[in-house]
Amino acid sequence: MTAPGDPVMHVPDSLRGRSGRLLFRILRSEIDPTVEVEPLTRLFGPDALSRPGILAVQDSLSADPFSFANLVPFAVKQNGRVGLYQVGRWPAEVRRPRGDAYRLPEGFIEVSESMSNVRVSTHFTLGQFLTKDQRDVWPKMLLLDERLIDKLELVVSELRLAGIKAEGLGVLSGFRTPQYNARGRNSGRATDSRHQYGDASDVYVDVNGDGRMDDITGDRKVDIRDAVRLARIVERVEAKYPELTGGLGVYRATGSHGPFVHIDARGERARWGFPK
Numbered sequence: 637m638t639a640p641g642d643p644v645m646h647v648p649d650s651l652r653g654r655s656g657r658l659l660f661r662i663l664r665s666e667i668d669p670t671v672e673v674e675p676l677t678r679l680f681g682p683d684a685l686s687r688p689g690i691l692a693v694q695d696s697l698s699a700d701p702f703s704f705a706n707l708v709p710f711a712v713k714q715n716g717r718v719g720l721y722q723v724g725r726w727p728a729e730v731r732r733p734r735g736d737a738y739r740l741p742e743g744f745i746e747v748s749e750s751m752s753n754v755r756v757s758t759h760f761t762l763g764q765f766l767t768k769d770q771r772d773v774w775p776k777m778l779l780l781d782e783r784l785i786d787k788l789e790l791v792v793s794e795l796r797l798a799g800i801k802a803e804g805l806g807v808l809s810g811f812r813t814p815q816y817n818a819r820g821r822n823s824g825r826a827t828d829s830r831h832q833y834g835d836a837s838d839v840y841v842d843v844n845g846d847g848r849m850d851d852i853t854g855d856r857k858v859d860i861r862d863a864v865r866l867a868r869i870v871e872r873v874e875a876k877y878p879e880l881t882g883g884l885g886v887y888r889a890t891g892s893h894g895p896f897v898h899i900d901a902r903g904e905r906a907r908w909g910f911p912k
């Protein structure tokens with residue numbers, strides 16, 4: 637997304653999360669205008685913040701470009717779709733949300749096909765978190781919480797401390813639109829799944845790049861024990877950063893995927909799937 641000619645600004649450390657590795661930030665209604673908005677309007681003009689899209693800048697102190705996402709307002713959604721992209725209806729459109737974390741989203745990150753490669757952090761891209769449906773429909777709409785990405789980066793760091801040379805994580809499933817989520821309800825997807833809010837992902841360690849969980853226990857098998865090992869690493873991250881506490885679920889392999897771990901940053905502790 638960024639080119640050598642892109643505008644240059646100093647991106648403050650406060651935007652880089654606990655991991656120090658975040659490379660994107662959503663321009664939400666509660667952001668600090670002096671830190672974020674003023675430099676952006678200076679660089680991109682006064683109208684830049686009224687248009688949905690990604691504003692990419694070169695950071696004056698770092699080689700990595702930084703992206704600010706201006707959301708497509710939720711109210712643009714009509715009859716369950718935004719443009720041609722179908723998303724469905726969020727639970728809070730039908731009944732009272734069960735808590736703050738289940739309120740209606742503020743808006744969507746609009747992702748064109750060419751933007752799939754935009755880095756949201758050192759080890760993750762926008763495209764990894766898109767709903768896996770409507771293959772030929774672009775742009776797609778995405779919800780993605782910076783706190784989830786920050787937590788995943790901290791998991792990568794913790795894996796490396798444990799001697800596992802992860803350069804990121806495989807993402808089996810990130811954001812799921814309510815429409816897509818509803819299709820899998822029989823296979824165990826929850827109606828209130830955090831995947832519909834952009835702060836959840838199903839991940840595995842894939843240092844060897846075969847698209848499945850690696851043997852990280854060293855017992856020469858890939859099974860639920862490897863998922864449990866990864867989950868223990870996630871628990872270390874939560875112990876160090878309680879503000880990133882959330883759901884943690886362990887899943888066995890099936891015919892279509894290897895074992896994996898569900899990680900979210902819902903703000904309260906939840907656990908499931910651990911073998912007794």
Ligand SMILES: [Zn+2]
Pocket residue numbers: 831836837838898899
């Ligand atoms: Zn999940």
